Amino acid sequence: MSASQKKTRGELIVLSGPSGVGKSTVISELLSCRRDIHFSVSFTTRQPRTGEEDGVNYSFVSRGEFERMIAAGELLEYAEYVGNYYGTSLKVIREQLDLGVDVLLDIEVQGAAKVRERCPEAVLIFLIPPSIEELSRRLHRRNTDEEAVIQRRLEKARQECRECVHYDYLVVNDTVMNAAQEIQSILQAEQCRTQKRIGLAQGIIGLPAD
Numbered sequence: 474m475s476a477s478q479k480k481t482r483g484e485l486i487v488l489s490g491p492s493g494v495g496k497s498t499v500i501s502e503l504l505s506c507r508r509d510i511h512f513s514v515s516f517t518t519r520q521p522r523t524g525e526e527d528g529v530n531y532s533f534v535s536r537g538e539f540e541r542m543i544a545a546g547e548l549l550e551y552a553e554y555v556g557n558y559y560g561t562s563l564k565v566i567r568e569q570l571d572l573g574v575d576v577l578l579d580i581e582v583q584g585a586a587k588v589r590e591r592c593p594e595a596v597l598i599f600l601i602p603p604s605i606e607e608l609s610r611r612l613h614r615r616n617t618d619e620e621a622v623i624q625r626r627l628e629k630a631r632q633e634c635r636e637c638v639h640y641d642y643l644v645v646n647d648t649v650m651n652a653a654q655e656i657q658s659i660l661q662a663e664q665c666r667t668q669k670r671i672g673l674a675q676g677i678i679g680l681p682a683d
C-alpha cells in the first residue's frame with residue numbers, strides 16, 4: 474500500500490478492559506469530543522440491560538443468528554464471554570475504514586488478540602481500574618447484574634488484566650475525564666507517526682516516493 478493510500482484509511486482503535494472498569498463511560502466522554510470517530514456497535518446474544526437500545530449499545534441477536542454469522546464469515550472477530558457471544562461486523566468496519574473514518578471497538582481480550590492478528594496496524598488500548606476493590610464497587614454501583622454474574626466478571630477481570638502487557642497503551646480509569654484525555658493524546662500521537670506523515674515529508678523535503 475502506498476503512503477498516500479495509508480493517509481486516507483481510517484484508524485482501527487481497540488479499547489479493552491475488565492467489565493465495569495468504565496469503558497462505555499469513557500467512550501461516551503471521548504465521542505462527545507471526537508464526533509468523527511465511528512463506534513462499532515457489536516452483535517451480542519446477551520439480554521439487553523435496562524436503558525440499552527438495540528442498534529445503539531448492541532445489536533441484540535439470538536444464538537442461532539449469531540452462529541449463522543460466524544459460519545458465514547461475517548464477523549471480524551467474536552468471543553464467548555460469561556455465557557454469551559459478542560462479535561464485530563466485518564462489513565461495517567471495512568466500509569468505515571475505507572471511507573477514511575476512524576473506528577473504535579469496545580471488545581474483550583480474546584477478540585482484541587484476534588484483531589491484532591488480522592489487523593496488525595490497529596491501535597490497542599487497555600483500560601485498568603485504580604484497584605480491584607474499586608472495580609468491584611463500580612460493578613455493584615452499576616446495579617445491572619446479579620451478584621453471581623458480578624462475581625464471575627470479577628474473577629475474569631483478574632485474568633483479563635494480565636493480558637494488558639500485549640496492548641500498545643495502558644490507561645488507568647481514575648477519573649473519566651483523565652482517561653478520555655489520555656486516549657485523545659494517544660490518538661493524536663498515532664497521527665504523528667513518521668510512517669503516516671511520510672507523504673508530508675515528501676512534499677516538504679522531496680523524499681523519494683518509496
Ligand code: ADP
Nearest residue numbers: 492493494495496497498611615646647648649
Ligand atoms: P464497562 O463499559 O467497562 O463495563 P461502565 O462504563 O458501564 O463499564 O462503568 C461501570 C460503572 O462504573 C458505571 O456505573 C459508571 O458510571 C462507573 N464509572 C465509570 N468510570 C468511572 C470513574 N472514573 N470513576 C467512578 N465511577 C466510574
Ligand code: 5GP
Nearest residue numbers: 492515551552554559560561579580581584
Ligand atoms: P457487557 O456484557 O458488559 O456489555 O460486555 C462484556 C464484555 O464483552 C466487555 O468486556 C466488552 O468489551 C466485550 N465486548 C463487547 N462487544 C464485543 C465484541 O464485539 N467482541 C468481543 N470480543 N467482545 C466484545
